[in-house]
Amino acid sequence: MADYPKNVQLKDGKEVTFRVMTDNDFDSLVEFYRTIPEKDRLFLRVDVTDRKNVESRFGNLDYNNAFPILVFERDKIVAIGTLFRPEFGWMRNLGEIRVLVSPDFQRRGLATILVRELFFRALKSKIYKLQAEMTDVQESAIAAFERMGFREEARLKKHVTDIRGRRRDLVIMTLDVEDFWYLIEDFVESHEFRIH
Numbered sequence: 001m002a003d004y005p006k007n008v009q010l011k012d013g014k015e016v017t018f019r020v021m022t023d024n025d026f027d028s029l030v031e032f033y034r035t036i037p038e039k040d041r042l043f044l045r046v047d048v049t050d051r052k053n054v055e056s057r058f059g060n061l062d063y064n065n066a067f068p069i070l071v072f073e074r075d076k077i078v079a080i081g082t083l084f085r086p087e088f089g090w091m092r093n094l095g096e097i098r099v100l101v102s103p104d105f106q107r108r109g110l111a112t113i114l115v116r117e118l119f120f121r122a123l124k125s126k127i128y129k130l131q132a133e134m135t136d137v138q139e140s141a142i143a144a145f146e147r148m149g150f151r152e153e154a155r156l157k158k159h160v161t162d163i164r165g166r167r168r169d170l171v172i173m174t175l176d177v178e179d180f181w182y183l184i185e186d187f188v189e190s191h192e193f194r195i196h
């Protein structure tokens with residue numbers, strides 16, 4: 001938490017600010033979701049243009065279970081990346097990452113930087129493994145996560161239904177965080193650790 005807010009430079013030189021979400025961000029967040037074209041909302045789990053759904057997902061935040069980073073261009077949200085972690089149970093050492101970048105900000109390296117931030121958080125929280133879920137038709141997401149070091153671990157046939165009612169394969173991509181634990185000390189000291 002002490003690391004935020006943080007100014008970050010994208011690969012084209014544009015500066016944005018990373019900040020951890022609070023309850024005061026719901027209105028701006030719904031506004032952001034409403035600017036996202038249907039093609040990028042098609043596979044979201046709930047209708048995020050409905051404020052009730054946003055509140056039920058992010059209300060009363062416990063950052064150990066849901067750690068959402070918002071990205072701002074001035075006072076406008078342009079991306080969100082969240083690390084989810086079950087509170088207890090056999091999946092407690094598994095982290096799930098979800099990212100959504102506004103079309104104007106795509107292909108500028110933003111998701112890569114966001115996922116790196118969430119990876120550091122996972123590393124410091126002793127999460128063993130990170131997972132990202134997407135459907136087979138989300139080629140940009142598959143390409144982006146592959147580029148960040150994730151690999152396809154499973155593909156469940158006709159497992160999910162998009163908001164238009166079409167059934168899609170669910171692709172589960174993972175990254176073994178445990179492989180990087182030995183770097184924690186160096187990372188905490190230097191903040192120079194990179195995924196690649």
Ligand SMILES: CC(C)(COP(=O)(O)OP(=O)(O)OC[C@H]1O[C@@H](n2cnc3c(N)ncnc32)[C@H](O)[C@@H]1OP(=O)(O)O)[C@@H](O)C(=O)NCCC(=O)NCCS
Nearest residue numbers: 040098099100101106107108109110111112140141143144
């Ligand atoms: C997937 C998504 C998060 C990528 O965000 P982004 O900020 O554009 O990603 P980056 O700029 O960091 O891209 C990193 C790399 O991923 C690959 N990539 C990203 N988008 C791509 C696309 N449309 N086609 C092919 N490759 C792509 C490229 O290799 C890219 O590197 P490059 O631009 O140097 O070639 C964004 O497209 C998005 O929000 N999509 C809708 C929601 C979604 O699918 N979320 C993922 C499920 S959790």
